[in-house]
Amino acid sequence: MSAAPNFSNSGAAVANALADALAHQAAARYEAAAVALRQVLALAPNHSEAMSRLGWVLNEAGYVDEAITAHRETVAAHPNLAHAWSNFAVALQGIGEQDEALQALLRAVALDPTLPEAQVNLGLQWQLRGRVADAVGCFQQALARQPTLVEAWMNLALSLQSAREVDLALAALRQALALRADNASAWSNTLMTLQYSTVPTLDLLRQRAQAAAKLIVTTAPQDFVALIPATVRVGVDRRLRVGYLSADFYAHPIGWMAVPAILAHDRSKIEVHCFADVYVDDDITSKMREGVEHWHDVRTLSHATLLALVAKIGIDVLIDLSGHTAHNRLPVFAARAAPVQLSWLGYAASTGLDTIDGVLLGDAMAPPGAEAAFVEPLRKLPRCHFTYQPPSYAPAIAACPESTRGYVTFGSFNNPAKAGEDVFAAWAAILSGTPNSRLVLKWRSLADAAVRAHIERAFALHGIDSTRLDLREASPHPTMLAQYGDIDIALDPFPFCGGLTSCEALWMGVPVVTLPWLRPMSRQGLALLNTIGLESLVATTPRQYVGIATALAADGARRKELRATLRARMQASPLFDADGLARALESQYLSLSFEHQAQ
Numbered sequence: 001m002s003a004a005p006n007f008s009n010s011g012a013a014v015a016n017a018l019a020d021a022l023a024h025q026a027a028a029r030y031e032a033a034a035v036a037l038r039q040v041l042a043l044a045p046n047h048s049e050a051m052s053r054l055g056w057v058l059n060e061a062g063y064v065d066e067a068i069t070a071h072r073e074t075v076a077a078h079p080n081l082a083h084a085w086s087n088f089a090v091a092l093q094g095i096g097e098q099d100e101a102l103q104a105l106l107r108a109v110a111l112d113p114t115l116p117e118a119q120v121n122l123g124l125q126w127q128l129r130g131r132v133a134d135a136v137g138c139f140q141q142a143l144a145r146q147p148t149l150v151e152a153w154m155n156l157a158l159s160l161q162s163a164r165e166v167d168l169a170l171a172a173l174r175q176a177l178a179l180r181a182d183n184a185s186a187w188s189n190t191l192m193t194l195q196y197s198t199v200p201t202l203d204l205l206r207q208r209a210q211a212a213a214k215l216i217v218t219t220a221p222q223d224f225v226a227l228i229p230a231t232v233r234v235g236v237d238r239r240l241r242v243g244y245l246s247a248d249f250y251a252h253p254i255g256w257m258a259v260p261a262i263l264a265h266d267r268s269k270i271e272v273h274c275f276a277d278v279y280v281d282d283d284i285t286s287k288m289r290e291g292v293e294h295w296h297d298v299r300t301l302s303h304a305t306l307l308a309l310v311a312k313i314g315i316d317v318l319i320d321l322s323g324h325t326a327h328n329r330l331p332v333f334a335a336r337a338a339p340v341q342l343s344w345l346g347y348a349a350s351t352g353l354d355t356i357d358g359v360l361l362g363d364a365m366a367p368p369g370a371e372a373a374f375v376e377p378l379r380k381l382p383r384c385h386f387t388y389q390p391p392s393y394a395p396a397i398a399a400c401p402e403s404t405r406g407y408v409t410f411g412s413f414n415n416p417a418k419a420g421e422d423v424f425a426a427w428a429a430i431l432s433g434t435p436n437s438r439l440v441l442k443w444r445s446l447a448d449a450a451v452r453a454h455i456e457r458a459f460a461l462h463g464i465d466s467t468r469l470d471l472r473e474a475s476p477h478p479t480m481l482a483q484y485g486d487i488d489i490a491l492d493p494f495p496f497c498g499g500l501t502s503c504e505a506l507w508m509g510v511p512v513v514t515l516p517w518l519r520p521m522s523r524q525g526l527a528l529l530n531t532i533g534l535e536s537l538v539a540t541t542p543r544q545y546v547g548i549a550t551a552l553a554a555d556g557a558r559r560k561e562l563r564a565t566l567r568a569r570m571q572a573s574p575l576f577d578a579d580g581l582a583r584a585l586e587s588q589y590l591s592l593s594f595e596h597q598a599q
Contacts, residue, residue, distance in 0.1 A: 014043045018050060025053065028302060030061035046077060052084040059091045062300030067091050075104075082112035089121055094279065101125060116142040120152050127159050130447030130473055135159040150180045154189055161417045162445040163454065166196045169417075184219060184331075187212035188324035195349060195496045195521045196417045202373035202519060206350055210375060212324070213334070213352030220334035221304035239271045242589055243315040243338065246346065247277035247299075247327035251477070253500040254321050255284040257386040258345050260578035261585060263291045270586055273313060275306070277327055303331045310337040317589045320356065323347020340592050343376065344585075345386055348520040350374040360588060361385050364527040365520045373519055379592075381584045383574050384531040388503040393478045397509035397567065398485030400560055408553040409470075411440040411487035411510070413480065414501050416455065418493035426515075426542050427491055428462030433550040440470040440487060442480070447473035484508035488559060489552055492525040494545075499524040506532070506570060509563040511552065513537050515545040532569045534562075 021036035034057050040050035051074040059067035071088035078084055085108035092101035102125045108118035123138030139156040142149055157172035170193055176186040191208055194200050200208075244262055248254035265272050273294040278285055289295045294313075298306050306329065310318060318338035322328035323346055333341050336355050343351055344360040350373055358379035365385060366378045402408050410430060412419065419427075419441075431437050445451050456466040472483070481504060484490075490505040492498050492514035498505075502512045502525050514525030514537065526538050537552070539545035552559060574580055 011043065014040055014047070017043070018047075021050070021053065021057075025057055028060075030057040033057040034061060034063075048074070048078045048081055048084070051077065052081065052087055055084075055091060056087050059094060060300075064091070064095055068095065080111055082108045082115050082118060085111065086115065086118040086121055089125075093121075093124070096280070098125065098128060113141070114145050116146040116149050116152065119145075120149070120155060123152075123155055123159070127155070127162070128444075130444040132159050132163045132445050132448040133450040134448075136163075148179050150176045150183055150186065153179070154183075154186055157189060157193065161193055161196065162415065162443075163448075163451050164416045164419065164458075166193060166417060166420065169193050170197070182215055182218070184212070184215055187215055188328065188330075191324045191349065193417075195519075196420070198420055198422055198495055202370070205373045205519065206352075206375060209324075209350040209352030211352070213354070213375070216330045216353065217334045219303070220331040221302075221307045222335070239267075239269055240589060240593060241271045241273065241314055241316045243273040243275055243310060243313070243318045244321060245275040245277065245298075245310075245318060245329055245332070246321035247279060248321060248325075248346065249274065249276050249278050249288050250280040250282045250285045251391075252280075254346055256389055256391075256500055257503070258321060259284060259288055260387045260389045261581040263288070264578040264582035266582065266586060267293065270589070273315060275310065277329065279327065303329065303335075307332050307335050307337050316340060316593055317342065319344050320351070321346035323349065323351055339596050340589070342379070342588075342592070348524070350376060357592060358588075360585070361520060362527050364530050365523045367518065367523075369518055370520055379588055381581075381588065383580065383584055384527050385581070386499070386527075386575075387578045387581050388500075388507070388570065388575050389578075390504075390507045391477065391481075393481075394507060395478070395482045395485075397563060398482075400488060400556070400563055401486050402488050402556065402559075407436040407438060408434055408488045409438045409440060409486060410434075410489050410491050410549070410553075411442070411484075411505075412491045412493060412498075413442040413483075413505070414493050414498045416441065416443050416445060416451070418496045418498075421458070422542065423493045424458050425462060426546055428459055428464045429546045430491070430549045430553075431464050431468060432462075433546065434553040437553060438468050438470060439464075439491075440472060440483075442472040442474070442483065444474040446471045480504075481508055484510050489513065489549060491549060495519060495522040497522050497525045499528075502528055503570075503575075506566050509566050511537060511559065511562045511566070513539065513545060513549045513552065515539045515542065528575070531575050532566075532573045534569070 017036050017039040021033045024033035037050045037054040040047050055067050055070035055074055058070055068091055071091050074084045075088055085104045089101040089104035105122040105125055109122055119138045119142035123135040126134035136159050139152045142152040153172050153176035157169040161169040173186055173190045191212055246254055272292045274292050275296045275298045277299050315338045317340040320333055320343045325347055334353055334355055341356050342358050342360055343356050352375050354375055356376045358377045360379050362385035363380050366380055371378050431439055452471045484505055487510045490510045490512040492512055494515045495517040497514055505512050516523040516526040529537050539548050
């Protein structure tokens with residue numbers, strides 16, 4: 001929370017109640033803090049610090065509507081209090097009111113441009129809108145005022161990453177860790193950013209994950225061991241209790257690619273519990289909430305309280321769907337919340353935790369040697385480890401754009417951070433080898449003129465004029481899907497390839513060319529194309545990647561045939577077989593549970 005100005009005491013009772021509130025807030029006892037702050041306001045109704053803090057702690061405690069009301073009352077009573085506007089904006093962001101949040105932050109920085117927290121929050125708003133240069137400027141202003149502000153360094157790294165400055169992003173994260181080596185988010189962000197880099201070896205990726213895990217273990221809840229079942233009781237007196245824990249049960253890759261299998265579990269064998277840490281609640285969330293046996297809203301629970309809930313229910317197998325992505329609950333897994341714990345789909349890399357009993361991957365994702373990047377054992381499924389469920393609003397497939405334009409258009413709707421210099425060199429070679437062709441790139445950060453200019457300069461170094469580039473910003477999902485009608489061939493980046501992005505391209509009739517590496521995060525395109533019988537679009541070298549793309553560009557008949565048949569290929573493949581994936585997962589869960597019983 002933002003630092004507040006000093007206030008004169010209005011009496012010993014006010015001072016004592018405020019001191020109690022601060023102590024409760026510091027210890028994350030937010031409900032108790034709210035009670036104490038209300039005591040302050042009962043004695044001093046216009047106490048600005050108590051009013052502002054009340055909104056903040058209510059939001060942290062999960063009383064979102066009450067928090068918004070409290071913040072509105074604060075800024076109405078104290079319209080010139082910059083930190084109150086900044087805190088109000090944070091609450092508005094949490095309920096998706098981004099436009100009002102932006103206005104609140106602009107008011108905060110107008111009142112006090114030196115307030116670091118307001119600059120960081122404003123930077124996040126610009127980042128959300130793809131205005132990378134503005135975001136970087138805000139974070140730099142915050143750091144000029146407070147160089148030790150770890151949150152500013154971390155968010156600066158995310159903005160730099162979205163501008164393809166991966167090395168600079170890693171440098172900013174190193175600075176964050178130099179200031180706070182115990183910051184779990186900085187470690188997680190470092191691990192994610194390393195996946196965009198071509199430099200790390202598999203050994204280095206594992207070592208960094210192990211370093212992060214050492215910290216996670218220290219933050220894990222303690223003294224709950226007695227609650228956790230000593231062993232799995234499957235096959236004795238009840239069904240196997242399986243828990244899925246994620247913040248991404250919504251229109252997110254997890255929602256589109258994992259939810260169908262979760263809903264397809266055999267209820268005669270599996271009792272499904274979803275522990276929903278969701279910050280977004282949409283149609284997919286509602287479908288899950290209605291479709292599973294047990295739904296637990298856990299966003300406001302501390303790690304310790306969540307661990308106690310999982311243990312009290314007696315979950316046999318707990319599945320992590322986040323890894324080191326946002327809002328993860330790895331400390332709960334570090335404390336061994338369930339007898340068997342697994343990682344699946346949300347993070348195809350090592351968590352670093354030896355309390356994770358396996359990472360579930362499809363066979364194509366885990367070739368011999370890939371285990372070098374993992375602390376956890378790799379548990380291979382005999383099929384693709386995800387499915388795809390396209391949205392009902394996906395438009396019909398458009399005709400090949402070359403047929404009306406007279407030239408081939410390549411495209412990638414992936415995060416530009418995935419496209420390093422090696423990728424741009426390959427894409428430039430493809431454009432050079434395909435006369436008059438164009439390349440469409442689409443991502444949120446391409447709304448920023450500086451990012452677009454940076455990309456144009458990078459291609460110019462390879463002899464590609466900017467007139468052959470079409471750089472597009474983000475758009476609503478239905479519009480984005482429709483824009484695949486402008487693309488003849490999709491180009492998968494490497495070594496961090498697309499997953500959901502490639503599924504969407506294929507569903508819209510656009511063939512995808514991919515180049516897998518050994519690390520699993522690079523092999524989603526391979527797994528997808530193998531599943532639908534298009535292994536011929538999988539390269540083994542950058543030169544072959546260029547060759548496959550240029551040959552496909554020259555073969556209009558094949559592209560037309562693929563465009564007409566890709567949806568049918570997907571529908572007939574295991575990619576649409578949620579029941580089959582559910583059975584494969586259940587086999588792993590039961591096998592590992594029986595292994596655990598036998599120990």
